[in-house]
Amino acid sequence: MRTGAVQRPVAGIFLSFCARCHQADGSGKPPKYPKPAGNPVVLAPDATSLMCLRVEGGSSPETNGGPPREKMPAFASKLTSEEMARVLTFVRSTWGNTGPVTTHQVNSLRAEIRK
Numbered sequence: 001m002r003t004g005a006v007q008r009p010v011a012g013i014f015l016s017f018c019a020r021c022h023q024a025d026g027s028g029k030p031p032k033y034p035k036p037a038g039n040p041v042v043l044a045p046d047a048t049s050l051m052c053l054r055v056e057g058g059s060s061p062e063t064n065g066g067p068p069r070e071k072m073p074a075f076a077s078k079l080t081s082e083e084m085a086r087v088l089t090f091v092r093s094t095w096g097n098t099g100p101v102t103t104h105q106v107n108s109l110r111a112e113i114r115k
Contacts, residue, residue, distance in 0.1 A: 010086040017075065018087070026095040031067045037095035047088065047101045051109045054084050081106040 015024060021033040028035030036042050041049050052058070057074035060067070075084065081103050088101035 008090065010090045013079070013083055013087045014090055017078070018091075021072075026091075032070055036091045037097065039097075042092055042097050043099070045099070047092065047099065047105065048109065050088060050092070051084070051101060051106055052113075054079075054088060055106070055109060055113065076110065081110060 018036075022028050022036050023033075026035055026037035028037075034041075041053070044050070053072060055074065055076045057072050059071040060069055062069045079087070084106045085101045085103040088106075089099075091097065092099040092101060
């Protein structure tokens with residue numbers, strides 16, 4: 001993933017941990033894996049839900065006759081707060097999305113979850 005001729009190092013984190021399900025181009029594999037590009041959770045002014053998904057993981061709702069339930073793994077033990085902030089900022093600022101996530105925000109959320 002490049003911006004002009006400059007490679008974006010954080011793209012490596014996305015490619016390693018996210019692209020398998022959400023695709024390198026952010027298109028996802030609906031309905032199984034949501035697309036980050038244009039996603040309301042990604043675009044929300046408050047990034048708390050997005051940070052929670054990254055830290056704690058999540059799962060799709062179970063419905064009768066709907067697609068099988070899918071789970072997103074937790075990354076709290078796999079990525080540092082700085083790495084999470086960088087990859088979430090990458091996701092929120094790529095494919096037409098906007099809005100940074102700071103390391104401080106991720107650290108604050110982790111502390112809140114531990115309570």
